[in-house]
Amino acid sequence: MVAAAPGHADAIVLMVSAVASGQGKTTVTAALARKLVKTGRKVRVFKCGPDFIDPMLLERASGAPVKSLDLWIVGREACRALLAQAAAEVDVILIEGVMGLYDGSPSSADLAREFGVPVMAVIDAGAMAQTAGALVHGLRDYGPVDMAGVIANRVASPGHAKMVASALRDIPLFATLPKQARSLPERHLGLVLPNEVDGIDAMLDELADQLAFDEAAWGRLRTTRLALDQAADAGSATLDAVSSRPLAGRTIAIARDEAFMFIYPANLEALRELGASLAYFSPLADQPVPAGADALYLPGGYPELHAEKLSQARCWLDSIRAAHRDGTPIVAECGGMMALAETLADKAGAVWPMAALLPGRVAMQARLAGLGSQAMPTPQGVLRGHTFHYSSMQTELEPVARTTKHPSGADGEALYQVGSLTASYFHAYFPSNPAAVAALFTRSAA
CATH class of the missing domain: 3.40.50.300 (P-loop containing nucleotide triphosphate hydrolases)
Structure with a gap:
């Protein structure tokens, strides 16, 4: 704030x-x-x-x-x-x-x-x-x-x-x-x-x-x-939601490298203001999820450019699967979600196995698949953000909800939940609803 x-x-x-x-x-x-x-x-x-x-x-x-x-x-x-x-x-x-x-x-x-x-x-x-x-x-x-x-x-x-x-x-x-x-x-x-x-x-x-x-x-x-x-405090409307620092004492592990780097600086600030400690790791360098992490954040990026290397990163793959089995909250946005599907087909058409936490197949395409401002419904109110991607995911998994396009109000991106994993092509702007963000990264909510 x-x-x-x-x-x-x-x-x-x-x-x-x-x-x-x-x-x-x-x-x-x-x-x-x-x-x-x-x-x-x-x-x-x-x-x-x-x-x-x-x-x-x-x-x-x-x-x-x-x-x-x-x-x-x-x-x-x-x-x-x-x-x-x-x-x-x-x-x-x-x-x-x-x-x-x-x-x-x-x-x-x-x-x-x-x-x-x-x-x-x-x-x-x-x-x-x-x-x-x-x-x-x-x-x-x-x-x-x-x-x-x-x-x-x-x-x-x-x-x-x-x-x-x-x-x-x-x-x-x-x-x-x-x-x-x-x-x-x-x-x-x-x-x-x-x-x-x-x-x-x-x-x-x-x-x-x-x-x-x-x-x-x-x-x-x-x-x-x-x-x-x-100029009111930027978070004045949500001060009550963060005054108790609901993520205090918790460590959120964040994937951050050339495959996962689409992060609003304000999102990191919001997590810190909610009380969380942040620990970064690189799936691309085959680094495992940091030990002791209470939740995981996999932001968007360019996994399609590094699909072969990600598919061979055994430490990363084993650790994310173990975290999911353990019920650790995982929030995956766009590229983060793509890396958790069963397979990812790059622009050349080569198909690479991914972490397989989500039942589905992702493929790159020449045509823009999603663009624009959207709002994600949560029990704490809407969480605002946007979408921008050139891939699509084929899955038999039913979405638990859909975002709403702004300003048309039409249906937007699918929101998926599998166990403790919440995944979507939607990129959230965390300061728009800190209470919803805190809930996403809390084990009881997951």
Whole structure:
């Protein structure tokens, strides 16, 4: 939980958004964060909407943890408190938007308007010049939003930049970035993880150096005043649920390696605030479940990229099966669930045996199988989160419940229970309902 002291703090706060995905938001945000850090400014970056991979890159670029802001999943007051705390500590706050500026419900524009955050529009200028003006004016006026300026990506030359700047009329061209000979590599769930990219820090430094930055335009940016006395504690609505620290004295073992790394930083904080001690282990390195663990958390990740190695990790497989037989609570999300099925078929079609705690077969597919914000029903109320996966599971096991898609209310992901195991493609945001989380990791509930 984030406590905000009464008072006020000033910081430059910007929503970095675009007309659509693929315009270079993450690259530009990372370049801008690294450049500001190199000039001596204290920078905090947030990610709008649910995401695991982009925040890893943005954390590498800024040198500080990157948390999520989402009006529905995280909640308005929690978002306000996170922003207020950051404004009291840093000079600049950058919020990378999700998809296009107005896409989704809630959208990046909704978040910007809720907190009075100006928008810095990223445009792919690689195949346009004067039309950039029409595009950006449309982005500004449709909402409308407070448009601070533009960062033009994939600009060919100084002459090209001048044409774009002239077309923007009353909206300043804040910076430009040339087309990159080497782009950040991607795979089916997004960018390749930063620690998998050779020379990632040198690449970020190069991006920062290539960002043609208008210091005069930066100097004209106004600070956004956030009223900290209006920012309630991020967990104020659920303080009663955690005041007794229901997980005190218990150790939760968490799988964490290149196969299992999709974890909200806020989830780890929530578990600690509930009283739990956290112990990490690597199934990919064939490490067993830590001795004495009272519960297990298997987050999402890329088990499909490491299926062969996981299938041969005997210590890991024997220990997770033993924990399940012993009735240890196990919470498995998306990739964590995939690793507990009977088999996992990778993108090449090779089929690998998994832990077989769940009766079912998982197979990767080319088409997106699940995407969007959802809510999971629990006896303690709904637990909010999201889903995003390119695999499907075939099973005869009947789900005990289904999540609800937001905002449509339609049925979402299946929730399975086998003994002490709770598994789903759903990624939960733990601070949205700490009491439900405590119950999930409690042996009596399992």
